[in-house]
Amino acid sequence: MTLDNGRSKGRAVIAQVAQHAGVSITTVSHTLSGRRHVARATRERVLESIRELGYRPNQLARGLRTRQSLTVSLIIPDISNPFYPSVARGIQDVLKPHGYYTFLSNSDGEAASERLLIRDSIDRSVDGLIVAPFELAISDLGPLLNPSVPIVVIAPKAELPSNDPLQFDSVVTDDRHGVAEATRYLLRQGHRRIAFANGSGAPASERLAGFADTMRGAVGPFSEGLIVATAFTRQGGIDAARILLERQDRPSAIVCGNDLMAIGVLDVAREIGLAVPGDLAVIGFDDIDAAELASPALTTVVNPAYALGRSSAELLLSRLVGDYTGPAREVVVPTSFVIRASA
Amino acid sequence: MTLDNGRSKGRAVIAQVAQHAGVSITTVSHTLSGRRHVARATRERVLESIRELGYRPNQLARGLRTRQSLTVSLIIPDISNPFYPSVARGIQDVLKPHGYYTFLSNSDGEAASERLLIRDSIDRSVDGLIVAPFELAISDLGPLLNPSVPIVVIAPKAELPSNDPLQFDSVVTDDRHGVAEATRYLLRQGHRRIAFANGSGAPASERLAGFADTMRGAVGPFSEGLIVATAFTRQGGIDAARILLERQDRPSAIVCGNDLMAIGVLDVAREIGLAVPGDLAVIGFDDIDAAELASPALTTVVNPAYALGRSSAELLLSRLVGDYTGPAREVVVPTSFVIRASA
DNA sequence: ATGAAAGCGCTAACAC
DNA sequence: GTGTTAGCGCTTTCAT
Numbered sequence: 061m062t063l064d065n066g067r068s069k070g071r072a073v074i075a076q077v078a079q080h081a082g083v084s085i086t087t088v089s090h091t092l093s094g095r096r097h098v099a100r101a102t103r104e105r106v107l108e109s110i111r112e113l114g115y116r117p118n119q120l121a122r123g124l125r126t127r128q129s130l131t132v133s134l135i136i137p138d139i140s141n142p143f144y145p146s147v148a149r150g151i152q153d154v155l156k157p158h159g160y161y162t163f164l165s166n167s168d169g170e171a172a173s174e175r176l177l178i179r180d181s182i183d184r185s186v187d188g189l190i191v192a193p194f195e196l197a198i199s200d201l202g203p204l205l206n207p208s209v210p211i212v213v214i215a216p217k218a219e220l221p222s223n224d225p226l227q228f229d230s231v232v233t234d235d236r237h238g239v240a241e242a243t244r245y246l247l248r249q250g251h252r253r254i255a256f257a258n259g260s261g262a263p264a265s266e267r268l269a270g271f272a273d274t275m276r277g278a279v280g281p282f283s284e285g286l287i288v289a290t291a292f293t294r295q296g297g298i299d300a301a302r303i304l305l306e307r308q309d310r311p312s313a314i315v316c317g318n319d320l321m322a323i324g325v326l327d328v329a330r331e332i333g334l335a336v337p338g339d340l341a342v343i344g345f346d347d348i349d350a351a352e353l354a355s356p357a358l359t360t361v362v363n364p365a366y367a368l369g370r371s372s373a374e375l376l377l378s379r380l381v382g383d384y385t386g387p388a389r390e391v392v393v394p395t396s397f398v399i400r401a402s403a
Numbered sequence: 404m405t406l407d408n409g410r411s412k413g414r415a416v417i418a419q420v421a422q423h424a425g426v427s428i429t430t431v432s433h434t435l436s437g438r439r440h441v442a443r444a445t446r447e448r449v450l451e452s453i454r455e456l457g458y459r460p461n462q463l464a465r466g467l468r469t470r471q472s473l474t475v476s477l478i479i480p481d482i483s484n485p486f487y488p489s490v491a492r493g494i495q496d497v498l499k500p501h502g503y504y505t506f507l508s509n510s511d512g513e514a515a516s517e518r519l520l521i522r523d524s525i526d527r528s529v530d531g532l533i534v535a536p537f538e539l540a541i542s543d544l545g546p547l548l549n550p551s552v553p554i555v556v557i558a559p560k561a562e563l564p565s566n567d568p569l570q571f572d573s574v575v576t577d578d579r580h581g582v583a584e585a586t587r588y589l590l591r592q593g594h595r596r597i598a599f600a601n602g603s604g605a606p607a608s609e610r611l612a613g614f615a616d617t618m619r620g621a622v623g624p625f626s627e628g629l630i631v632a633t634a635f636t637r638q639g640g641i642d643a644a645r646i647l648l649e650r651q652d653r654p655s656a657i658v659c660g661n662d663l664m665a666i667g668v669l670d671v672a673r674e675i676g677l678a679v680p681g682d683l684a685v686i687g688f689d690d691i692d693a694a695e696l697a698s699p700a701l702t703t704v705v706n707p708a709y710a711l712g713r714s715s716a717e718l719l720l721s722r723l724v725g726d727y728t729g730p731a732r733e734v735v736v737p738t739s740f741v742i743r744a745s746a
Numbered sequence: 747a748t749g750a751a752a753g754c755g756c757t758a759a760c761a762c
Numbered sequence: 763g764t765g766t767t768a769g770c771g772c773t774t775t776c777a778t
């Protein structure tokens with residue numbers, strides 16, 4: 061017998077429903093999908109069988125057949141970094157209502173890992189990808205995307221050579237502008253010896269540029285020693301602060317690559333007895349929840365994580381549901397600047 | 404022609420590899436899986452074809468056939484709640500090395516949503532589930548799990564009627580004990596009017612019990628008014644504090660259902676000019692990153708999120724790889740108590 | 747208004 | 763050591 065009917069245990073499959081209702085598999089399929097008319101009486105009967113058997117369609121099988129898995133993959137550096145949960149939430153809030161499930165993977169910012177995760181995701185037939193690359197250059201993405209699955213990248217607004225066109229949909233924040241605004245604020249307060257505590261990876265360069273551009277414009281060439289790069293973590297901030305604050309001519313203000321680093325800077329300021337903002341002004345980036353909680357509360361550039369998530373998902377969705385097939389788009393999500401107590 | 408060969412675009416499939424290498428599909432499959440010996444020369448040829456065509460097996464098809472999707476579903480209330488990212492990270496850190504991908508879904512703590520997500524996950528043929536139920540009672544899970552897919556629940560240690568046995572693998576924290584410890588600490592400091600600001604949902608009852616038990620033991624029956632239940636959020640803490648601190652005989656200490664609430668309590672203490680811990684001692688629960696950052700830094704019960712994640716994934720994994728098929732297990736992850744500045 | 751049958755891309759008996 | 767073939771559970775031509 062070809063049909064494993066009467067399998068009393070386990071999930072019912074479509075063939076059992078068909079037999080139970082006395083119709084063909086095709087008819088069951090169509091009463092479910094509504095893609096073809098089914099006589100009222102037949103439909104009722106099928107529906108009743110479905111209920112009785114507790115039938116639920118197997119999405120794997122469906123996906124194999126339709127080439128649509130209703131699945132999306134989100135690849136970020138680390139969900140433990142408080143910036144990303146909101147991004148993830150924003151994405152899911154727009155995707156879930158459309159029936160998409162989301163794979164979440166942490167790349168730890170390693171290029172090899174990012175590459176692997178993209179490949180693996182595609183192997184799993186995801187319908188789309190949202191990637192926040194950290195080490196991987198955007199130009200590296202192309203070759204990985206052989207079968208053209210839509211991807212949107214979340215990144216700092218890139219200073220891309222204007223000759224090569226946008227390759228992928230992307231949602232970007234104007235990190236450069238955000239840091240510039242923060243730096244100008246400090247300048248206006250009269251600070252002149254301002255340092256920049258940077259992390260590494262994708263977000264680092266634009267943030268640095270925003271700082272360096274502004275400083276050069278205002279005070280001319282400035283000491284290289286005022287720029288130090290560690291990591292985008294609290295410890296990174298601690299390390300950077302130790303270096304910066306040991307200088308004989310220590311800075312009166314430090315702009316940080318992100319809030320986590322700023323919190324680290326606050327740690328060492330407290331440790332060595334520097335009053336913030338009296339002796340040292342500190343500015344962060346991101347505006348994670350903890351920024352407001354730090355003492356003093358962090359003055360920071362807000363990186364709208366949730367909005368970033370939503371926008372990227374909307375971009376992706378427009379391709380998934382097929383109402384957009386045009387060239388790559390870039391949506392810029394504006395940053396803003398929030399003045400609290402640390403500067 | 405049955406075989407869609409020469410499809411110059413898109414992904415190569417196994418049949419193309421087979422043809423290119425001049426072998427059968429079976430042989431390709433076996434050189435990949437290693438589940439049957441393939442002559443060295445043949446294998447080399449196949450491998451070369453695979454490389455040349457850039458072939459990658461379709462995991463959906465594989466999953467359909469093998470009934471193993473290498474996929475796990477994680478259902479939590481909200482990834483934006485700072486407690487959960489570490490849980491998620493812990494899970495992924497143990498699952499990913501074994502090839503499992505993780506679906507992440509937010510239930511927002513609604514029973515209907517939790518139920519739906521479990522069903523949908525199963526429809527997608529996940530190999531296992533990890534659920535942190537908020538509204539859904541554990542006993543509600545049974546019916547949803549018709550085809551026995553392994554599930555592990557992350558929950559506060561339940562006071563289950565000792566007659567009915569454990570139904571599912573679970574990893575629990577001894578919330579009751581944790582809160583009791585915190586309460587005893589306050590008692591030892593001489594506090595007598597101690598209030599409890601609770602949230603709602605699964606974690607609420609055990610935490611309350613830990614408080615109430617201890618209080619009754621120490622000071623006898625105490626005013627019901629000292630217990631208020633709002634929500635496990637910062638705003639919930641604010642609401643609770645307003646109620647509690649308006650009393651003519653306001654408490655000298657408040658134990659909170661979680662850190663977010665404690666932070667909210669701190670907000671109103673500051674607002675109405677109460678010194679913490681001088682005028683009011685505050686204790687939280689969870690020890691999220693922000694707890695240390697709050698001012699004053701929160702004295703709190705540490706709920707080891709990352710360990711919870713790891714343990715639950717290990718429990719699940721033991722069933723997935725099939726070396727455990729016994730009865731449901733419960734692993735208790737101990738809480739600890741960290742004394743900082745708020746109490 | 748409904749069915750038969752082909753096949754999505756793969757694995758695994760069952761041959762030889 | 764390798765190939766043939768029958769599915770996994772579904773959707774979708776193509777018939778009638």
